[in-house]
Amino acid sequence: MANCQKLFDEFLEKLDIVDSKTTSMRTSKDNLKDKIVSYFQKNHSEYTPEFFIQGSYKMGTSIRTKDDECDLDLGVYIKPKPDVSAATLQQWVFDAVDGTTSATPSKKNKCIRIKYSAGYHIDLPIYRKDKTGDEIPELAIKSVGFEKSDAKGIVEWFNGKKKDNSQLVHLIKYLKAWADNIRESMPPGLAWTIMTVKNQKKKDGRDDIALRDTLKEILSSLEDRFECKVPAEPFDDIFDNYSDDKKNKIKEYLQKFIDDATKAINEPNEKKASRIWQKHLGSRFPEGEDKDNETQSKLNALRDSILSKTARVGTTGAFGALTTGVAGATHTNFGD
Structure with a gap:
């Protein structure tokens, strides 16, 4: 069996958002906040906007897509509750941020999206909330109106689940990378996050086995x-x-991934195993060395037994880390 943990560790690093892009997103986020606050002060001074970073960025499960894109969700909370339609509230925020970039912001059903040429976008889901903040905020949805939506509650739920469970975050990132690699018919990242939390199978030091077993669940x-x-x-x-x-x-996608993950786990050659993982996780998954991990492990065990003077000769003449047989002579040739 090829232990590809080192390759999975390298893959995680490739999924990370680079520091320069993180810095740019934060600067853009602060700029949007300033624009929205200024707009409301000038045009709707009876209302006060508040902000909350939410979604995968807040939960620590963001990844760079295979197109080198990433995103940030910045919740815009307007209080006290404006007595206007959801579409109107969205329009106010649209007007506030229009002109931020050369591209016109997109009016999505549940947010306003601003795309940046640096390879990221910021989504602005818009909520209304009562002045005290005691009630669940209401999300502005263009097609249906307002709906209670507790984005902060989701973050708090996840933070409780990931405590002392770093492998959970790893698995979510792998599944999001897999979904990004396939794209067609794939559920959103939040769905993979929820399903992974509810079905996680842990395996310390072996993300490959944990991933396969979680997929099965x-x-x-x-x-x-x-x-x-x-x-x-x-x-x-x-x-x-x-x-x-x-x-x-x-x-079908799940079953294919499970079948191939099992093949990769059972494959003794690291290079061959890595190519199986690449079929599902994409070309960013590192290629392993052309070596047989199982054979190397046996050689390492033989080396250690010789150096520790525990190697024996068996009845068949085999020499190695045996429990019975004739003890080998003390090894003294340790080199210069």
């Missing part, structure tokens, strides 16, 4: 009931509107 849970409920308001099912074809496609 996810598939088993979806075979039982194809749902993924958000663990905070509005407690909705992310898969609620998925067609049967899309559900079946997701399960």
Whole structure:
């Protein structure tokens, strides 16, 4: 069996957002906050905007996509509750940030998106909340109006789950990278986060085995009931509107990944194993050395037994770390 943990560690580094881009995103985020505050002071002074970084960036599960893109979610909370439609509230924030970049902001159903030429975008989900802040905020959704949505609650839920569990974050990043590599029919990152939390199988020091076993648990849970409920308001099912074809496609992708992950884990040659992982995780997954890990382990054990004077000759003439047989002569040739 090839132990590819070193390759998975290198892969995690390749998924990380580089420091220069992180700095740029933070600067852009602060600039957007200033623009929104200034706009409301001039045009709607009776309301005060507040901000909360949320989503994968806040949870520490962000990755760079294979196109070298990344994103940040900046929640915009307007209080006290404006007595306007969700579309109007979105329009106010759109007007506040329009002109920030050369590209016109996009009006998504649940946010305003600003794309930057440096290879990232910032999403602005917009909420209204009561003055005291005691109630669950209401998200402005262009197509349906306002809906209670506790983005902070999701972050708090996840932070409680990842405490003393670094492998959980690793697994989520691998699954998001896999989904990004395939893209077609794949659920959003939040779905993979929720499913990984609920179905994680740990294996200390072996992310490859933990990933394969977690995939098995996810598939088993979806075979039982194809749902993924958000663990905070509005407690909705992310898969609620998925067609049967899309559900079946997701399960097919899972099964293929499970089958190949098992092959990679059982493959003794590190290079061959890494190429199997690359089929699903993409070309950024490092290529291993053309060596047989199992054979190398046996050679290492033989070396250690010789140096520790525990090597023996068996009845067949085999020499190695045996429990019976004739003890080998003391090894004294340690080199210069």
